[in-house]
């Protein structure tokens with residue numbers, strides 16, 4: 334199986350959220366299943382700083398009028414997986430992935446990600462050196478939404494396309510004036526194509542043209558068919574429901590496991606939980622919180638947005654302080670919310686610690702040092718922090734939506750004793766419901782035996798990628814089989830003779 338995996342973010346090269354984690358971990362798991370996989374991403378400034386000895390393998394100059402561009406080949410750290418970097422300095426040699434330092438979207442984002450999609454399509458259609466041709470292109474999120482449109486417009490043999498939606502709130506919508514810059518096939522700017530209320534939607538382009546659609550949890554796959562969660566695309570998604578699947582994300586336990594996490598003050602596992610106490614003490618010290626092993630320490634590691642109910646959590650802070658709970662926040666996003674969180678934290682020094690910014694090592698230390706992870710959300714396609722938290726024996730408090738509902742089992746006397754309890758689940762995206770869930774969680778925290786059972790249940794959960802990667806793999810196989818059936822005998826002949834004429838070992 335030859336697969337091109339296209340993503341705007343790949344950990345550790347470039348990350349703003351869970352897409353990067355998935356784009357590192359899923360390709361690794363697919364490679365373990367024997368997939369001949371190449372990842373394609375933009376060569377942002379932060380990526381080029383991390384790769385040494387990237388080899389130029391093709392000239393990309395001229396695509397979308399970009400004067401000087403090339404394809405570089407690097408490797409995913411600690412693996413043989415090629416990461417192909419679209420190196421177009423005029424588009425990507427900047428510090429922010431999507432925005433400048435003041436939080437403004439780059440004005441040429443449509444062109445930047447159309448370029449990425451054109452490169453993917455050219456690799457897919459073998460119109461570019463090096464001549465390695467994927468059988469399937471797996472495109473992720475709006476940044477790669479034009480890939481299915483571009484390949485499906487091709488007359489003749491073409492790779493199958495899978496389009497994964499990680500979050501419908503981000504759609505890549507741009508004014509009609511950008512359309513002429515994007516070099517799209519004729520007729521693309523139409524209601525059946527990428528047109529969306531007079532604008533162009535790169536997400537819609539992917540949804541309408543991919544051979545297969547996936548999203549990142551079974552519950553979210555159902556939710557997005559409703560007006561409440563569909564972000565205006567539920568009608569189109571319902572029309573494609575037969576081709577849509579929810580495949581749950583996993584965790585890369587090579588990165589997220591307290592037994593060997595290099596960022597922690599002490600390593601631990603379920604048989605040596607003492608290390609977790611040391612991590613809590615170290616975190617309290619690092620963040621200037623009162624050193625107290627008995628006080629429940631809550632953490633919120635998240636983009637600071639309304640999606641993540643950061644505004645609701647803010648409302649609740651005085652109550653948490655009144656209950657004597659500690660809270661540490663690691664977050665960035667909405668500047669107004671950030672300021673208000675900072676203000677509350679400075680009024681409660683020693684009890685609340687708020688770190689605004691993006692700090693990967695600190696995220697690990699918070700996962701390990703906290704007792705409870707708050708993962709409230711108005712919607713959550715999958716959510717990864719609750720999955721990571723469980724492995725660290727940090728009990729998640731989540732709203733019953735999307736992947737949160739699919740990964741966390743609410744705690745009661747019954748679920749504690751039958752060994753299924755893993756966290757605290759609440760229903761409505763309100764301060765009252767979040768508060769009630771935290772209150773329940775804290776009551777269990779005060780019962781050491783019950784709490785220990787809950788932690789151990791959490792730590793033995795297995796969300797490794799093997800299962801979901803196998804589902805993706807069989808999806809790719811189905812698509813290839815369907816394509817072969819459709820193809821005329823003369824078209825398949827080249828493939829039947831073994832490797833296609835265009836394949837070369839290049840990466």
Ligand code: ADP
Pocket residue numbers: 349350351352354634635636663664665690691692693696715716717718719
């Ligand atoms: P989303 O992709 O919607 O932001 P996920 O839960 O899927 O949510 O993934 C979030 C990822 O980003 C996790 O790896 C989490 O640890 C990380 N993360 C979120 N905010 C920060 C931050 N401020 N600093 C470091 N890591 C963060």
Ligand code: GLC
Pocket residue numbers: 350351352355499500549582713714715716717736
């Ligand atoms: C998105 C979603 C998140 C998901 C991540 C990876 O950012 O908001 O729920 O876990 O993508 O799929």
